[in-house]
Amino acid sequence: MTRTKVGQGAGEVRLERDSLGEMPVPAQAYYGIHTMRALENFPISSVPIGVVTDLIRAFAIVKRAAASANRDLDLIDPAKADAIVRACEEIESGQWHDQFVVDVIQGGAGTSTNMNFNEVIANRGLELMGHARGEYKLLHPIDDVNASQSTNDTYPTAVKVGLCFAIGRLLAAMADLRASFEKKAFEFREILKIGRTQLQDAVPMTLGQEFTTYAIMLGEDEARLREAMALITEINLGATAIGTGINTDPDYAPLACRYVAQFSGVPVTPAANMIEATQDTGAFVQLSGVLKRIACKVSKTCNDLRLLSSGPQAGLGEILLPARAAGSSIMPGKVNPIIPEVVNQVAFEVIGNDVTVTMASEAGQLQLNAFEPIMAYSLFKSITHLQAACGTLAHNCVDGIRADVELLQKRVNLSAGLATALNPYIGYEAASEVAKDAIKFGRPVAELVLERGLISAAQLREILQPEVLTRPTRIRRTPKA
Secondary structure, three states: OOOOEEOOHHHOEEEEEEOOEEEEEEOOOOOOHHHHHHHHHOOOOOOEHHHOHHHHHHHHHHHHHHHHHHHHOOOOOHHHHHHHHHHHHHHHOOOOHHHOOOEOOOOOOOHHHHHHHHHHHHHHHHHHOOOOOOOOOOOOHHHHHOOOOOHHHHHHHHHHHHHHHHHHHHHHHHHHHHHHHHHHHHHOOOOEEEEEEOOEEEEEEEHHHHHHHHHHHHHHHHHHHHHHHHHOOEEOOOOOOOOOOOOOOOOHHHHHHHHHHHHHOOOOEEOOOHHHHHHOOHHHHHHHHHHHHHHHHHHHHHHHHHHHOOOOOOOOOOEEOOOOOOOOOOOOOOOOOHHHHHHHHHHHHHHHHHHHHHHHHHOOEOOEOOOHHHHHHHHHHHHHHHHHHHHHHHHHOHHHOEEOHHHHHHHHHHOOOHHHHOHHHHOHHHHHHHHHHHHHHOOOHHHHHHHOOOOOHHHHHHHOOHHHHOOOOOOOOOOOO
16 A cells, blocks of 8 residues: 545545555545445445444454454564554544444445454554554554454454443343333332233233333343343454464464453353354344344333323323323324334334344355344344333333322222132122123122122122232132122
8 A cells, every 4th residue: 555645635635555456545534445445335324333332342342452462472563563452442432433434234244344443543553653644564454453353253253242332231221121110010019900801801900010010021031131142252253264263373362352351341252163153143143033022022011001091081091101292283282102102113123123133144155144234233223222212211201100090990890800800709600690790781890799699798898809809819718698
């Protein structure tokens, strides 16, 4: 590569050369010719990799680890290694992210991302060494910054480490949402209501039990997400092109891996078989499936919240969601369940992203999967958006939910579902007749049971206590009144 200034001021460029020829690069850019070609080749999403901050931080860590291992093994000059390390540390701290400009969706299995990093690190390293950008004979993007590496091991390693960063925040957001549901479950622990199956009245439960369920579902998914995260801590750094480790020192892979773990705080381990690890994207599919599971269950919860709060006069109206915005430009006073609705939409997106990850993983061929960029982008979107969705659901919705206690009690008193609780005492047939007449005549089950002498008033009072209606209870049969 050569460096030549052309023009003046803001329009100043430097000329760089690669195997395809010569190309002008903005003189003030830290990236170089390979990045410029990627900008021309991939005008796809208009989303640069620089906005995926977890990936940028993780990639800088991988490059710093590689440089540190190369230095320790005397594979590159210590001064060059120091410049690379310092440039990577700046990137990790949040600097120069605007220089990572290639599109998140790209051909080449992530090569353009890797080269974008090599060039930015090289040019910033040159400055730190007291040289001008583009003077690659003094610090080369490939020979020095990319020493002992290939896109095929650095890219998936950075993706996995970055995903672990993002998953950590999602787990925190899920725990926060779970705590919100647990708080409401405790608040609603003594409020009786009618449970429903297939949208039809079933048997009594407490509103607290209903909200406890939402908390438990989240807790289960937190455990599944931790399991999926553990699977992506196996990395193939040191595999280079296809997993054989060509162009690396025998001690490089374990040493570089230890440095990644030290710098990132993520407990990564070297893959047992680097060739398998370089082509296998099953851990991404597993993670995507868990994210889909979370999305489905959180979305189902939001469906329940919308249904339970529907009306408020002509629907169920059993709970009241906090009003967050005017709901209509034509209907005065209307308030819509906008927070559950936005979470539903995030879930739809995550489910679609899972299809993308699945198809991209299946499409891999031989020793490499070329479609990891779209897998990475889909996974980062799913995690980031789920994190935000959990946050807004907790703080802008669940924390402010109120119960319509009077309405719930009225429905329990009138519900034919109470007849189910009487099955062990008066028999299924008698209970069925009571339920049918309660619906037909709009009368309370308790009133009909006493009227027909099916059970004593004292035992009826005992049976209809919340603690009896909403959990397993030893049955004590007594003679009819």
